[in-house]
Amino acid sequence: MTQAPVKVAVTGAAGQIGYSLLFRIASGELLGPDQPIELRLLEITPALKALEGVVMELDDCAFPLLSKVEIGDDATKVFDGVNLAMLVGARPRTAGMERGDLLSANGAIFTAQGKALNAVAADDIKVLVTGNPANTNALIAQSNAPDIPAERFNALTRLDHNRAISQVANKLGVPVTEVKKLTIWGNHSATQYPDLFNAEVNGKNAAAAVNDEAWIENDFIPTVAKRGAAIIAARGSSSAASAANATIEHMHDWALGTPEGDWVSMAVPSDGSYGVPEGVISSFPCTVSAEGVYSIVQGLSINDFSRAKIDASVAELVDEKKAVTELGLI
Ligand code: NAD
Ligand code: LMR
Numbered sequence: 001m002t003q004a005p006v007k008v009a010v011t012g013a014a015g016q017i018g019y020s021l022l023f024r025i026a027s028g029e030l031l032g033p034d035q036p037i038e039l040r041l042l043e044i045t046p047a048l049k050a051l052e053g054v055v056m057e058l059d060d061c062a063f064p065l066l067s068k069v070e071i072g073d074d075a076t077k078v079f080d081g082v083n084l085a086m087l088v089g090a091r092p093r094t095a096g097m098e099r100g101d102l103l104s105a106n107g108a109i110f111t112a113q114g115k116a117l118n119a120v121a122a123d124d125i126k127v128l129v130t131g132n133p134a135n136t137n138a139l140i141a142q143s144n145a146p147d148i149p150a151e152r153f154n155a156l157t158r159l160d161h162n163r164a165i166s167q168v169a170n171k172l173g174v175p176v177t178e179v180k181k182l183t184i185w186g187n188h189s190a191t192q193y194p195d196l197f198n199a200e201v202n203g204k205n206a207a208a209a210v211n212d213e214a215w216i217e218n219d220f221i222p223t224v225a226k227r228g229a230a231i232i233a234a235r236g237s238s239s240a241a242s243a244a245n246a247t248i249e250h251m252h253d254w255a256l257g258t259p260e261g262d263w264v265s266m267a268v269p270s271d272g273s274y275g276v277p278e279g280v281i282s283s284f285p286c287t288v289s290a291e292g293v294y295s296i297v298q299g300l301s302i303n304d305f306s307r308a309k310i311d312a313s314v315a316e317l318v319d320e321k322k323a324v325t326e327l328g329l330i
Contacts (some may be wrong), residue, residue, distance in 0.1 A: 160224060197303055256292070269281050
């Protein structure tokens with residue numbers, strides 16, 4: 001092995017997403033089969049014993065790419081020199097809650113972790129927030145890390161993106177690989193807007209292929225937007241393996257680039273594109289260069305239906321920002 005290990009931090013590493021995430025990172029699914037990885041795992045003190053057990057299991061896999069694992073409850077030690085950070089650790093919602101109800105419970109985690117990343121992360125740090133409410137937690141972390149460029153803070157809407165692809169593929173009876181250019185706009189919440197009007201199936205417009213506006217409005221959009229709650233109702237706990245999968249896919253594409261002819265949904269700091277105000281972290285269609293720099297896809301047409309849906313989700317992000325400002329978190 002000639003390449004230096006990439007240092008990958010995962011928070012909440014003893015949690016249920018962590019249990020699905022770590023083994024796949026260590027096996028090479030994050031950065032490919034030639035890139036050694038050093039794992040830096042952060043947990044709260046009472047969970048460190050359970051985390052030691054997870055590390056024993058990582059050892060027992062004898063992953064060739066896993067050069068080292070460090071664990072701890074001190075973010076400034078665990079994040080020291082990290083290149084990629086997956087901020088998963090946060091309380092999940094339970095039945096009857098919206099993700100935004102977690103703001104006061106989880107927001108403070110991201111002030112401390114933003115400060116720690118600012119102090120000790122590597123210069124090329126990329127931070128992906130999965131812990132809910134992901135968009136606004138990412139904004140909190142970003143606001144507390146003034147020396148790290150704002151665009152290095154993303155939030156996860158790739159799970160929603162994958163859910164939407166799967167729903168439309170099922171509806172049309174096509175393989176998921178035929179669905180391209182799907183976009184999730186806005187917040188990772190019940191207001192998110194999965195956009196079929198700019199998506200393609202087999203190279204043709206997806207909304208036209210579906211040809212059923214009632215299904216789009218009354219079935220597709222709410223099914224995708226409320227899928228997290230449906231999983232909590234069915235499983236008794238929130239999505240874990242699919243969330244870990246999406247976390248890996250987002251970070252993989254952000255590090256290594258997106259394929260030609262398609263884009264992915266990433267919640268990124270708004271630059272004002274599509275009328276989304278700067279100062280919130282909102283989901284957009286994005287491509288990523290082979291050097292790991294993302295761009296928001298420009299020039300898509302937004303019809304009146306889409307405009308209203310995007311505006312509603314962005315208004316929620318603006319409200320969440322106001323709430324965390326009042327809580328003194330940013
Ligand atoms: P979990 O309760 O199983 O695990 C969370 C872990 O985080 C626990 O082990 C806990 O000890 C740890 N933790 C809490 N505070 C911490 C801190 N300050 N530093 C480090 N670790 C800390 O939860 P989970 O199912 O793994 O979900 C984690 C988060 O991800 C939740 O907020 C959940 O809602 C969210 N989630 C987001 C998406 C998404 O698409 N964005 C999808 C699924 C879940
Ligand atoms: C999801 O979308 O599955 C997660 O955000 C968990 C949740 O609370 O819905």
